[in-house]
Amino acid sequence: MDKKQKMSAIQKAAVLLISLGPDTASKIYKQLTEKEVEKLTMEISSLRNVTAEKKDKVVGEFHQIALAQKYITQGGLDYAKVVLEKAFGYEEATKMLKRLNASLQVRPFDFAKRADAGQILHFIQNEHPQTIALVLSYLDPEKAGQILSELPTDTQADIARRIAVMDGTSPDVIREVEEILKRKLSATVTDDYSQSGGIESIVQVLQGVDRATEKTILDTLGIQDPGLAEDIRERMFVFEDIVILDNLSIQRVIRECDSDDLMLALRVASDEVKETIFKNMSTRMAVTLQEEIELMGPVRLREIEEAQSNIVAIIRRLEDAGEIILARGGDEIIV
Structure with missing residues (x-):
C-alpha cells in the first residue's frame, strides 16, 4: 500500500480488522450485514504489505474516535469538546471531533x-x-x-x-x-x-x-x-420470533400447526428456531420431522413464506384468545 495514498474508509476498516487479529475480527463480523462483510473481505484480501506504521496510525485514529464518542455519550458534544481539549489541546481535539462527525451520526433529540x-x-x-x-x-x-x-x-x-x-x-x-x-x-x-x-x-x-x-x-x-x-x-411478529415464546406456548402452537406447514416453515429457518421447535415436541416427532426436511426436494420460497405466515397467524389467533402470551416491553411480568 502506497504510504502517500490517502486511505478510504473501507481500507481503514480492513487495516483495523487485520490489526485486531482473527478472534476479535470474527466477533465484529457477526455484527455486520452480509454486504458489509463481503466488502470488507474483498478489501482485506486485496491488501498487500501493510506496514506497522500504517497499522498504528489506523488503530490510533480509531481509538481517538472511540474516545470522543465515549465523552459524547457521557455528556454531549460540548462536554466531549472540553474534555478532549484539556487532554490533547484545541487543535488535536478539533481534529478528533471532525473525524468523529465524518464517521458517526448523532441523532436528533x-x-x-x-x-x-x-x-x-x-x-x-x-x-x-x-x-x-x-x-x-x-x-x-x-x-x-x-x-x-x-x-x-x-x-x-x-x-x-x-x-x-x-x-x-x-x-x-x-x-x-x-x-x-x-x-x-x-x-x-x-x-x-x-x-x-x-x-x-x-x-x-x-x-x-x-x-x-x-x-x-x-x-x-x-x-x-x-x-x-x-x-x-x-x-410486529415474524416467524423467527417464535423463539421468544415460552415452552408451553410453543407446544400449544405446534398442536395447532399443519405438519406440512411446519415442515416447510423450518426448511430455511435458523438453527435456533429449529432447536426451539424440536425440543418442544416428542423425540419421535422431532426425528421424523428432521428426516422429512432433509429428504424434501426443491421448494419455492413463496411456499415457505406462506407456511411461515400460516403459523404466525395461528400465534396471533392464540394470543388474541388469551391462550398464549407474547412478552412486550410495556407488559408487567407474570409469574
Whole structure:
C-alpha cells in the first residue's frame, strides 16, 4: 500500500480488522450485514504489505474516535469538546471531533436520552400530533412506547399512523422542534441529522407498549387505514420470533400447526428456531420431522413464506384468545 495514498474508509476498516487479529475480527463480523462483510473481505484480501506504521496510525485514529464518542455519550458534544481539549489541546481535539462527525451520526433529540419518559411526556403532550410523532420517532423505542401508552387514547392511533407514514423531515423543522424541547429540558444537542419515521419505527415503538395499548392503536388504525394496520401487524411478529415464546406456548402452537406447514416453515429457518421447535415436541416427532426436511426436494420460497405466515397467524389467533402470551416491553411480568 502506497504510504502517500490517502486511505478510504473501507481500507481503514480492513487495516483495523487485520490489526485486531482473527478472534476479535470474527466477533465484529457477526455484527455486520452480509454486504458489509463481503466488502470488507474483498478489501482485506486485496491488501498487500501493510506496514506497522500504517497499522498504528489506523488503530490510533480509531481509538481517538472511540474516545470522543465515549465523552459524547457521557455528556454531549460540548462536554466531549472540553474534555478532549484539556487532554490533547484545541487543535488535536478539533481534529478528533471532525473525524468523529465524518464517521458517526448523532441523532436528533439525542439529549433526550438523559430525560425520563415522564419528563418528555409532560413537555410534549399538548403539542400537535405531528410534533409528538416526530419526537417519538427519534427516541429509544422502549421510551417512546412508554410515552405513547400515557397519551390520551383518542390520539394514540393518530400518532402511531403519523410515525408509520413519516418520510423525510426538513432539517429546519427538526431543528426548531429540537431547540424547543432542548430548552425545556435544559440539555445539549448536536446538529447532525438522520432519517426517522416509517413502518419499522412504529413497529419498534409498539413493541415497547403494553398489550392493551397496542390493541387499541391497531384496532383504531384498522378502521382508519386497514392496509397500514395489517402491514404493521405482520412486522410486529415474524416467524423467527417464535423463539421468544415460552415452552408451553410453543407446544400449544405446534398442536395447532399443519405438519406440512411446519415442515416447510423450518426448511430455511435458523438453527435456533429449529432447536426451539424440536425440543418442544416428542423425540419421535422431532426425528421424523428432521428426516422429512432433509429428504424434501426443491421448494419455492413463496411456499415457505406462506407456511411461515400460516403459523404466525395461528400465534396471533392464540394470543388474541388469551391462550398464549407474547412478552412486550410495556407488559408487567407474570409469574
